[in-house]
Amino acid sequence: MTPHDYEYLRKFLKDSSGLDLSADKHYLIESRLLPIARKAGLSGISELVQKLKAGSTAIANQVIEAMTTNETFFFRDKVPFDHFRDAIMPEMLQARAARRSVRIWCAAGSTGQEPYSLAMCLKEMSAALAGWRVEILATDLSLEVIEKSKAGLYSQFEVQRGLPIQMLVKYFKQTGELWQINPEIRAMVQHRQINLLHDFSQLGVFDVIFCRNVLIYFDQDTKIDIFRRLAKSTDSDGFLALGAAETVVGLTDVFKPYAERRGLYRPGGFNPASTKTAAGVNAPKVAAMAGM
Amino acid sequence: MKTCLVVDDSSVTRKIARRILEEMNFQIVEAEDGEQALEACQRELPEAILLDWNMPVMDGLEFLGHLRRMPGGDRPKVVFCTTENGIDHIGRALRAGANEYIMKPFDKDIVADKFQEIGLYQPAEPV
Numbered sequence: 001m002t003p004h005d006y007e008y009l010r011k012f013l014k015d016s017s018g019l020d021l022s023a024d025k026h027y028l029i030e031s032r033l034l035p036i037a038r039k040a041g042l043s044g045i046s047e048l049v050q051k052l053k054a055g056s057t058a059i060a061n062q063v064i065e066a067m068t069t070n071e072t073f074f075f076r077d078k079v080p081f082d083h084f085r086d087a088i089m090p091e092m093l094q095a096r097a098a099r100r101s102v103r104i105w106c107a108a109g110s111t112g113q114e115p116y117s118l119a120m121c122l123k124e125m126s127a128a129l130a131g132w133r134v135e136i137l138a139t140d141l142s143l144e145v146i147e148k149s150k151a152g153l154y155s156q157f158e159v160q161r162g163l164p165i166q167m168l169v170k171y172f173k174q175t176g177e178l179w180q181i182n183p184e185i186r187a188m189v190q191h192r193q194i195n196l197l198h199d200f201s202q203l204g205v206f207d208v209i210f211c212r213n214v215l216i217y218f219d220q221d222t223k224i225d226i227f228r229r230l231a232k233s234t235d236s237d238g239f240l241a242l243g244a245a246e247t248v249v250g251l252t253d254v255f256k257p258y259a260e261r262r263g264l265y266r267p268g269g270f271n272p273a274s275t276k277t278a279a280g281v282n283a284p285k286v287a288a289m290a291g292m
Numbered sequence: 293m294k295t296c297l298v299v300d301d302s303s304v305t306r307k308i309a310r311r312i313l314e315e316m317n318f319q320i321v322e323a324e325d326g327e328q329a330l331e332a333c334q335r336e337l338p339e340a341i342l343l344d345w346n347m348p349v350m351d352g353l354e355f356l357g358h359l360r361r362m363p364g365g366d367r368p369k370v371v372f373c374t375t376e377n378g379i380d381h382i383g384r385a386l387r388a389g390a391n392e393y394i395m396k397p398f399d400k401d402i403v404a405d406k407f408q409e410i411g412l413y414q415p416a417e418p419v
Binding site for chain 1: 377378379382383386392393394395398401402405406408409
């Protein structure tokens with residue numbers, strides 16, 4: 001790969017997916033793109049770059065997918081799912097008691113481990129959620145990844161990362177060498193292809209957004225832009241969960257850290273004492289509106 | 293330092309498991325079959341047991357039954373580590389009192405995740 005090829009790939013990935021590769025990621029590019037070149041019968045990265053320059057969309061899509069697909073596993077980092085179970089959902093059960101619905105968005109849903117982990121969490125608390133409408137939307141840049149997520153099929157290696165054995169027994173079915181998550185859990189998750197670089201306001205407003213381990217690949221201006229648009233898509237008393245290596249601090253005040261809950265953020269204008277979180281105060285208001 | 297008893301009839305597997313678990317700060321005791329493992333437990337109960345299923349003399353499931361009936365035998369956390377990867381085997385292991393279950397082949401990440409599940413390992417905070 002010539003320095004020129006590398007610069008071309010960097011710019012191509014930046015423009016098409018927002019991926020911001022530093023100048024020393026030659027190994028990463030070669031390890032992920034050489035298999036694509038070989039599969040397409042090309043001699044190497046240079047020839048792959050020629051195909052990109054010639055405008056091959058098939059190659060372009062494969063390159064974007066290969067470079068933006070990241071490792072993920074069930075209940076990754078544990079802590080965000082503890083936050084979800086112990087802080088987010090208890091508060092939502094109160095704050096949304098009147099409308100009995102919660103909208104959750106996994107903005108980097110990848111191959112499904114994160115949205116399905118949330119779905120399993122919710123299933124475990126189904127008694128408290130009886131009669132509620134719970135929506136989990138999983139989006140990703142890559143169609144290939146979305147297809148894998150929809151299928152809910154995982155290798156033996158994948159189901160052993162982060163997933164307690166009792167959960168495997170309870171929520172998965174063995175099919176040959178693979179494990180498939182139960183249809184009931186699969187049905188809790190909707191899928192859509194979304195590029196975070198582009199407008200996503202059409203998805204509506206969410207109570208909870210998980211946007212983990214994707215912003216680290218973007219440059220600072222892109223991060224700030226995405227945070228601003230995520231804030232518009234978050235209800236005023238909603239939650240944002242970021243990856244362990246990510247933060248809004250020093251970038252923007254549209255979200256602020258949630259005290260004592262690492263990796264969890266709330267909209268900048270959120271005031272814990274506001275009436276909206278207190279179900280008792282909120283309920284009469286809604287009742288009055290309904291009576292109008 | 294916590295102790296982990298590694299029970300497997302393959303010396304290669306014991307060696308790999310030892311290397312992974314020592315890196316996770318466990319002191320290792322080895323046994324080649326269920327009977328040797330039981331003797332080790334009678335001498336001193338470990339905090340954790342990494343347990344193969346199919347072994348000569350006494351298999352893992354039989355050992356687990358004996359262990360759980362021993363005085364204090366409910367305390368060690370038992371993680372099966374076996375090529376038996378059928379849901380029926382996993383179910384039998386859990387009913388017999390296993391805490392976690394690893395399907396071979398395994399690597400460092402899987403062992404670390406499973407030991408985190410049973411509360412005996414805390415990975416370093418991500419930076």
